[in-house]
Amino acid sequence: MTTASQTETLGFQTETQQILKLMIHSLYSNKEIFLRELISNASDAADKLRFESLSDSALYENDSELKIHISYDKDAKTLTLRDNGIGMNREEVIRNIGTIAKSGTKEFMQSLTGDQAKDANLIGQFGVGFYSAFIVADKVTLTTRRAGLGKEHGVRWESAGEGDYTIANVECEQRGTEITLHLRDDETSFLNDWQLRTVVKKYSDHITLPIVLTKEDGTEETINQASALWTRPKSEITQEQYDEFYKHVAHDFEPPLAHVHARVEGKQEYTQLLYIPQRAPFDMWDREARHGIKLYVRRVFIMDDAEQLMPNYMRFIRGIIDTADLPLNVSREILQHSKDIDNIRAANVKKILGVLDDLAANQAEKYTKFWGEFGNVMKEGVIEDTNNRDRIAALLRFASTTSDTQAVSFNDYIARMKEGQDKIYFITADNLAAAKSSPHLEIFRKKDIEVLLLTDRIDEWVISNLQEFAGKSLQSVAKGGLDLGTLEDETEKQSQAEEADAFRELTDQVKATLGERVKEVRITHRLTDSPACLVSDTNEIGGNMERILKSAGQAVPTSKPILELNPTHPIVLKVKAEMGKDKFADWSNLLFDQAMLAEGGQLENPAGFVQRLNGLILALS
Numbered sequence: 001m002t003t004a005s006q007t008e009t010l011g012f013q014t015e016t017q018q019i020l021k022l023m024i025h026s027l028y029s030n031k032e033i034f035l036r037e038l039i040s041n042a043s044d045a046a047d048k049l050r051f052e053s054l055s056d057s058a059l060y061e062n063d064s065e066l067k068i069h070i071s072y073d074k075d076a077k078t079l080t081l082r083d084n085g086i087g088m089n090r091e092e093v094i095r096n097i098g099t100i101a102k103s104g105t106k107e108f109m110q111s112l113t114g115d116q117a118k119d120a121n122l123i124g125q126f127g128v129g130f131y132s133a134f135i136v137a138d139k140v141t142l143t144t145r146r147a148g149l150g151k152e153h154g155v156r157w158e159s160a161g162e163g164d165y166t167i168a169n170v171e172c173e174q175r176g177t178e179i180t181l182h183l184r185d186d187e188t189s190f191l192n193d194w195q196l197r198t199v200v201k202k203y204s205d206h207i208t209l210p211i212v213l214t215k216e217d218g219t220e221e222t223i224n225q226a227s228a229l230w231t232r233p234k235s236e237i238t239q240e241q242y243d244e245f246y247k248h249v250a251h252d253f254e255p256p257l258a259h260v261h262a263r264v265e266g267k268q269e270y271t272q273l274l275y276i277p278q279r280a281p282f283d284m285w286d287r288e289a290r291h292g293i294k295l296y297v298r299r300v301f302i303m304d305d306a307e308q309l310m311p312n313y314m315r316f317i318r319g320i321i322d323t324a325d326l327p328l329n330v331s332r333e334i335l336q337h338s339k340d341i342d343n344i345r346a347a348n349v350k351k352i353l354g355v356l357d358d359l360a361a362n363q364a365e366k367y368t369k370f371w372g373e374f375g376n377v378m379k380e381g382v383i384e385d386t387n388n389r390d391r392i393a394a395l396l397r398f399a400s401t402t403s404d405t406q407a408v409s410f411n412d413y414i415a416r417m418k419e420g421q422d423k424i425y426f427i428t429a430d431n432l433a434a435a436k437s438s439p440h441l442e443i444f445r446k447k448d449i450e451v452l453l454l455t456d457r458i459d460e461w462v463i464s465n466l467q468e469f470a471g472k473s474l475q476s477v478a479k480g481g482l483d484l485g486t487l488e489d490e491t492e493k494q495s496q497a498e499e500a501d502a503f504r505e506l507t508d509q510v511k512a513t514l515g516e517r518v519k520e521v522r523i524t525h526r527l528t529d530s531p532a533c534l535v536s537d538t539n540e541i542g543g544n545m546e547r548i549l550k551s552a553g554q555a556v557p558t559s560k561p562i563l564e565l566n567p568t569h570p571i572v573l574k575v576k577a578e579m580g581k582d583k584f585a586d587w588s589n590l591l592f593d594q595a596m597l598a599e600g601g602q603l604e605n606p607a608g609f610v611q612r613l614n615g616l617i618l619a620l621s
């Protein structure tokens with residue numbers, strides 16, 4: 001039980017201390033942002049109060065004019081921010097202020113390099129929030145009372161930002177949170193009307209609540225516009241204001257990559273202000289990741305992370321939707337079954353795809369950055385969003401035999417197709433090096449036909465969901481018989497048929513030797529440099545997919561590969577000459593094993609392979 005004034009000294013989590021230290025060092029050159037962060041929190045606290053009051057208006061305690069106050073005391077060298085928002089109870093203070101409890105904290109700590117410039121970027125991305133106060137203050141006192149609790153339930157938290165903090169229960173007349181920064185001796189330049197006005201204007205003009213400064217002469221002045229940014233006409237909003245608003249809603253430190261702002265009128269009425277971040281958040285692959293955007297109903301904040309407003313594959317989009325069509329008491333459950341919300345989500349997706357189309361067409365550098373950060377998530381869209389599949393497919397970028405980076409679109413590929421080529425060729429592999437050196441590419445190199453190199457795990461699913469693009473079917477170069485259609489002339493086809501006959505006895509005998517390890521053995525002309533390769537049947541899942549599924553612990557139907565031999569390769573000719581002799585079985589197995597290794601597979605019996613290899617080397621020498 002807590003008694004009034006119960007004082008405790010508690011230690012920060014280890015991570016909190018480390019992050020704090022790093023933050024103070026790395027953000028020092030940009031120290032004024034602490035004001036933005038504290039104002040942003042105060043504004044969120046007001047939003048939360050407004051929302052909770054919808055179902056319990058007593059929470060306003062006869063004080064419904066929500067505001068943020070800034071005042072300072074030159075003699076005491078203190079700067080104070082006060083809000084009459086939701087406030088916190090003791091437990092909430094310990095949980096929210098005493099820890100940096102975020103998903104991704106561990107990943108974040110691991111990603112630190114020790115290089116200050118690099119880490120400064122990362123810390124901004126991670127989110128600095130309340131702790132940025134310690135950039136300029138050597139002591140911070142936070143006094144707060146949660147709306148609806150009696151005045152004896154106030155809490156005072158105090159810390160010098162080193163190892164620990166104290167927390168005590170105090171009487172607190174006013175609901176909300178007051179934060180006093182005891183500024184370091186060299187940070188007193190903030191104790192100045194002009195300086196405060198300038199910084200607030202720069203970073204926090206978009207804040208919907210009035211920010212009231214008590215000036216040196218004791219008079220008060222509202223120093224921001226205090227109207228919701230998204231309700232202002234686009235022509236009156238500067239890029240900088242859009243950027244600062246983004247930082248507030250996204251808790252990001254860097255400006256966004258792009259935004260879209262639109263008002264929809266007619267049957268439904270709503271405003272969209274959506275942003276594409278520059279960088280993927282740390283928790284993008286975390287199941288618990290933040291997802292969705294802020295929902296407002298007629299400018300009243302309703303909820304954060306309204307995941308119904310964005311499909312999963314656009315979970316990195318931040319921003320707000322303000323609608324006139326929902327009741328103020330709308331809940332997450334209602335959102336799940338709302339036709340209005342479905343329509344807004346569909347419209348959001350269209351808007352974001354529109355922005356991406358535009359970046360891809362007109363701002364290549366930005367699009368490349370986007371793809372690097374979010375490409376793998378966008379690929380989920382091909383699987384998830386059948387309505388927009390073709391549009392998303394056009395936004396995909398791949399590595400190919402002409403590009404080591406993921407920069408080739410299907411349209412680029414099609415534009416470079418050879419005369420007579422009617423398929424989009426690709427290969428899937430575990431990594432780029434394996435894809436590039438795959439024997440399956442040899443004939444394509446020889447004929448100068450581009451092949452897409454797909455090395456992300458999700459690519460297998462993307463391809464099987466797409467099947468074709470713009471009427472051109474997607475063809476794995478490692479599946480089925482090689483059919484280059486009109487890319488081959490009649491004489492080539494003729495000589496291939498003749499070779500298949502000439503090698504029939506060999507292929508039959510290799511098949512007899514390998515038995516159950518292979519489905520079939522045949523002659524191929526897809527190889528120029530390698531003696532052999534494995535392919536899978538058209539309807540089977542393929543080696544790469546099989547390995548992915550196995551490593552994910554899934555039961556995989558066993559499919560036997562087809563062994564193809566290169567009739568012009570000296571080793572194959574050597575094996576042909578060995579027919580009927582002692583070493584023939586060793587040679588046959590060797591061909592199979594090396595083909596398996598070349599495609600990134602694993603041998604069932606590696607020691608047996610080495611023994612055979614050594615035996616053959618010795619026999620040759």
Ligand SMILES: Nc1ncnc2c1ncn2[C@@H]1O[C@H](COP(=O)(O)OP(=O)(O)OP(=O)(O)O)[C@@H](O)[C@H]1O
Pocket residue numbers: 041042045083085086087088096097126127128129130131176177251252
């Ligand atoms: N003025 C305030 N009133 C009420 N609660 C607050 C206030 N300031 C902070 N909090 C609480 O403390 C939490 C932590 O704040 P902090 O600024 O460190 O992180 P954040 O705002 O959640 O995220 P970020 O660090 O990305 O900005 C907030 O989520 C909120 O619950």
